Structure formats: C-alpha cells, structure tokens
Amino acid sequence: MLRRGFQAAVILGHHGTLPGATHLLPRFNPASAFGSSMESLVSRFCQEMKKSKNYALPNASWGPDMLSLYHEFLEKTKTNGWVRVPSFRSNRDHIQGFKLPLDLSANSDKSDWRLFTRCIEREGQGYEYVIFFQPSEKKSICLFQPGPYLEGVPGFVHGGSLAALIDETFSKTAYLSGEGLLTVNFNIRFKNLIPLGSLAVLNVNVEKIEDQKMYLSCVTQSRDQQTVYAKASGTFLQMHLEEDSSRQ
C-alpha cells in the first residue's frame, strides 16, 4: 500500500543540526513525499492490536468529569468523524510492519521499554488520558486526569509532566495529520496550576505545514474553559516510515 518510487528516509545522523530543505537526500521529492493519505495513516495507526493493551479506555480511576467528557467524544466518533486514538505501552505497537529511518533505529527497541506517558501502570496513579482526533480539521482533544505520581508543587501537577503529555498529544496529532514524527521545537507558557485528580482538556490544532515541518498549537484548560492552565506550541519534522519488508 505504501510502496512508493522514492526513498524518503531522512537520516539525521549525518547532519550536525536538524536538516532544513537543503539537507534532504537528493532523491527526496517533497511534492509526492507525504502522499500517504490521512485515511490510510489513521486506519493503520489506530487499529486495535490484539496483543497489546489499549490504555485509552475508561478504568475505575476515572472521575465523573473524565468519564462524561469521554462519552461525549465517543458519541462524536460515531456521528462526526472523530477518531479515538488507541494508546499502547510502546509506540512500537502503532508502527508494526514499518521501520524507522536508519539512524533512529540504531538502538534496538527492547520489550520492556515504555512510552513515557504510559510508564506508570497503576490505574489512577500517573497519566490517565485519551486522545480523540478529528481528521477533517487536523485537530485533537486530549482528556487528561493526572494522578498523585505526577506531583510537582504539592497538590498540583508537575509542569514537566504536563509538557510531556502536550508533546505526546502533539506527536500523535502530527503523525496522523501528515507523518510528523520528531519534535524540533517545543514552547510552553504555564498560566495556572492543575490540581492533581482534576480533569484538564488539551485542545491541539495543526496551524501550518510547510517545508517538511508541522506547526501545532495547544491550549490546556479546565472543562468549562474558565481556567487556562497552559498554552504551548510545537514544531515537528515530517518523516516517512518505510515498510519493513524483512518483517513480512
């Protein structure tokens, strides 16, 4: 399905800084580069994996706010084109059958390695979140209920843990919107602290796609939108994943 005439692996290792357009491999053709349609990206990325547990599902630790907003969006997946993005212990589960560009896969990915935002297994203790993606608008919503292990200032969420979830939501949105893969720039402005155990809603939008880079923005606020917790922006580098024929 994804066999193309061009070799699009972007090799970061050969460059001192992240490549701009001039550092791309000669055969790279931007025009046809990200021809993987969003539909195929979404269907490939969002398929349920039989062997891997999907964490983007309610569990006993979810509070009433988290649950009700989750169900609201679940309804929208049936009527309005929203997609619930599954979430696995490792991002490797999303890209089975595909390989990372050469230099990135230098380290073998061991089975006990975990996605940072899924590192705390115990329900309700760390990150409880689910991402819904709207393909037609290239935007996402992430429902986030932080547990006690994410503490920074006593009683409140650690700024770094929020930054990590925003980066993760950016990453999923960027990938589904056009194969955005690696964070190039990340900027966050903290406005208010999020109390542990409360619900925060991350609204992510793809603002622009230009020169192989995707520009995203995020506003994190309370459900009623009365309190803005943080605003962030991120830039992601688009990278096409080759099918891994050796695995088939």
Add this chain to the structure above:
Amino acid sequence: MLRSCTAGLRSIWALRGRREGAPRLSMDLQPARRLFSTEKVIHKDWALPNPSWSKDLKLLFDQFMKKCEDGSWERLPSYKRTSTQESEDFKTYFLDPKLVEEERLSQAQLFTRGFEDGLGFEYVIFKNNDEKRTVCLFQGGPYLQGVPGLLHGGAMATMIDIALGSCTGGAVMTANLNINFKRPVPLCSVVVINSQLDKLEGRKLFLSCNVRSVDEKTLYSEATGLFIKLDPEKSST
C-alpha cells in the same frame, strides 16, 4: 530533625485543599502500593549512585564530587517529597480552605523520583555558587521512551525544567520554557545539562541551558526558560 520534617509535611497535607469546583476523585481507589512508606526512605537522597547508573554516569559523578572537595561546587540532594521549607512557602501561596483528600495526597510524590532504580529519571545536579550555574547529569531509563529507541521529548522537557529550576532559589514557578531539539537522544544514554541564570529582573529569572553528550561532541538541545519568584505579599489566585 527528620521527625519534625515529617510532622510538618503531614500537617501541610491536612491543610492544603483543592481549587473551587475541582471534582472529587473516587474514594474507592486502593491506595497505591507504598514502596517507600518509612520515614527513613521518604528522606532518602536520590541524587546518589545506584546499581542502575552506567559507567559514564558514575565517572562523571566522581569527577564532580572531586570538584566539590574544595567547596567551589556542591552536590544538590534530591528527595521524593518537597522539603518542609519549600512546602511552607507554597502553603502560604496556595492554601485553599477546602477539605483535602488526605489519603489521595499522601500518595503523591515528586514526579521524577517515582520510578524504581534505573527505569525512569536517574539524575544528580551539581551547583557552582560563584558562577551561578549548575550541571545536571541525566540518564533517561527505559520508561521514558517516545519514538522507539529514543528519549521522549517530554521527558527531556521535564529534565530541562528541573535543571533550569536548580539555578534559582526560594519559592519559584516555571512561567515559560522554550526548547529547540537538535538531535534525538538515544534511550538509556547519559547527557549533561549545563544551565545558568542569564538575567534577573525584579521577580523574573531568565535562564538558559544546553544539553550535550558526555564527550561534549553532540549538542542535543538548547533551551531558555522564564521562572518567577513568588511574592509573599500576593495570593496566587
């Protein structure tokens, strides 16, 4: 001294509340398995070598400990819970009279120290007081993965937040962080974060840092941050 710290912490948990309108979390949760429930372990200093530390990390640690001998550098200890003094400061600014769910909050612990040895954040910070800069040695473990085989950008952002914060003193809060990622960091490798205070304007602290490989040949990222000193006169809300 340790006992009074704990007593201080307990009363702070009791007094602290939640924001107006914050939903109550279900109380049916089993408390998390408390790996470290004794006082002695709560006050354990985590900024010290353990078996999960790689050779690189241990070597650098020893080099910096040597520099501490003449007093020009000092190693900053690191605990699972905020120190009593810092808790007192935040209590002043963020005290909310609403009832707190003491049980839930007693499970809380500093995010970056909640992992078993080697699985998450292994780090130690050395401070040079004369030059107002710090060096943070960081080894990111297998639970900090993003793209397979690489350190999660958000984990790096967390460490940058901590490293920049280590150049400040007293009660501060992160206002802004801006990070440029130049090269991806392989998971389980060691990096060195050099941070410094660039400028102080009233209550605003402008800081910057760079993240490099142990041999200094690779620049992984550069970042700037704005931290704000909390004003004892004002309330936060």
